[in-house]
Amino acid sequence: MVERHHPEISVKRQAELLDVNRTSIYYKPSEEADKDIELMHQIDEIYTRWPHYGYRRIRAVLRDMGYVVNKKRVLRLMRRMGIAGLCPGPNLSKRNHQNHTYPYLLRGVKAERPDHIWGIDITYIRMKGSFMYLVAIIDWYSRYIVSWELSQTLERSFVMRALKKALAVRKPEIINSDQGSHFTCSEYIELLKRNGIQISMDGKGRATDNAITERFFRNLKWEKIYYEEYRKPREVYRAVRTYIDEYNFERPHQAINHQKPADLYFGQLKLAETTLVTM
Structure with a gap:
C-alpha cells in the first residue's frame, strides 16, 4: 500500500509509481474485502502448484480447505488476479473488439541463441x-x-x-x-x-x-x-x-x-x- 508518511517519496509520486489512483489511498477495506484477499492468496497457492486447474477444481480445493465459496466468486477473484486455469470454461476477460490475437509459433521450436x-x-x-x-x-x-x-x-x-x-x-x-x-x-x-x-x-x-x-x-x-x-x-x-x-x-x-x-x-x-x- 501507499505509505502516507514516507520520508522521501510524496504520496502523489508513490501513487504514480504504483499505478494507484490517489482517491483510493484512504479507503479502508471492509470485512468482505479482507475475505476476498484471503481467498485470493489461497487461489494463488493452488494455481501456482497446479496451473492446469480450472475454476471448478480450484473451488473444490477451497471447499476441502473449509472455505464456503461459490463458482461465481472464484471466477470473479481469478479475473481480478489476472489468471485463468487451463480447463475450458467461461471467458474470464472480455476483450475489446479492437484487440488482436496471434497464433502460437513455438510448437516444436527450441530457442537456439540469446534473444531468439x-x-x-x-x-x-x-x-x-x-x-x-x-x-x-x-x-x-x-x-x-x-x-x-x-x-x-x-x-x-x-x-x-x-x-x-x-x-x-x-x-x-x-x-x-x-x-x-x-x-x-x-x-x-x-x-x-x-x-x-x-x-x-x-x-x-x-x-x-x-x-x-x-x-x-x-x-x-x-x-x-x-x-x-x-x-x-x-x-x-x-x-x-x-x-x-x-x-x-x-x-x-x-x-x-x-x-x-x-x-x-x-x-x-x-x-x-x-x-x-x-x-
Missing part, C-alpha cells in the same frame, strides 16, 4: 492484507530475466514500461505471451511491430505454452514470496529484486547445463550488475 525467443507474463504477488502484480520478461535460451516491473493494479502501463526498458537495450526475434488484454491491445502489438518482432501467443487456456516463464514465477513464490509477510510495496520490490539478481547472476540452472543465466545471455560481454528495473 522471449516470454512475457504477469503473476499475482501476495502481501499481508494486500497484493501486487509482477510482469517479467525472460529469455528462453538463457533463462535470463531481461526486465520486470511491479504494480498494485493491472493497468496496462506497467507492462509497457517493462517492455520498453527491455527493447531499449535488446530485441528478440520472437516474443511469446498469453492472450490476455495486456498483450492483445494495440499499444503492445504496435510496439512489437515497429521493432520487427514476431508475435506468438499461447493457445487459449494453455498455460503450458509459456512454461519457462510460469516455472520462474513458481520458483520465485515458493522460494521467496511465501516465506515472508510483506506489508509494504518497497519490501516486495526489495525481495523481488534480490531474488532476480541472485537468479540471474549467481545461481547455476540445471536446464542450461548448470550455467548461470547472465553468463549464457551476455556471453563475453561485461555482465550488468542488475536487471532493467527502477524503483
Whole structure:
C-alpha cells in the first residue's frame, strides 16, 4: 500500500509509481474485502502448484480447505488476479473488439541463441492484507530475466514500461505471451511491430505454452514470496529484486547445463550488475 508518511517519496509520486489512483489511498477495506484477499492468496497457492486447474477444481480445493465459496466468486477473484486455469470454461476477460490475437509459433521450436525467443507474463504477488502484480520478461535460451516491473493494479502501463526498458537495450526475434488484454491491445502489438518482432501467443487456456516463464514465477513464490509477510510495496520490490539478481547472476540452472543465466545471455560481454528495473 501507499505509505502516507514516507520520508522521501510524496504520496502523489508513490501513487504514480504504483499505478494507484490517489482517491483510493484512504479507503479502508471492509470485512468482505479482507475475505476476498484471503481467498485470493489461497487461489494463488493452488494455481501456482497446479496451473492446469480450472475454476471448478480450484473451488473444490477451497471447499476441502473449509472455505464456503461459490463458482461465481472464484471466477470473479481469478479475473481480478489476472489468471485463468487451463480447463475450458467461461471467458474470464472480455476483450475489446479492437484487440488482436496471434497464433502460437513455438510448437516444436527450441530457442537456439540469446534473444531468439522471449516470454512475457504477469503473476499475482501476495502481501499481508494486500497484493501486487509482477510482469517479467525472460529469455528462453538463457533463462535470463531481461526486465520486470511491479504494480498494485493491472493497468496496462506497467507492462509497457517493462517492455520498453527491455527493447531499449535488446530485441528478440520472437516474443511469446498469453492472450490476455495486456498483450492483445494495440499499444503492445504496435510496439512489437515497429521493432520487427514476431508475435506468438499461447493457445487459449494453455498455460503450458509459456512454461519457462510460469516455472520462474513458481520458483520465485515458493522460494521467496511465501516465506515472508510483506506489508509494504518497497519490501516486495526489495525481495523481488534480490531474488532476480541472485537468479540471474549467481545461481547455476540445471536446464542450461548448470550455467548461470547472465553468463549464457551476455556471453563475453561485461555482465550488468542488475536487471532493467527502477524503483
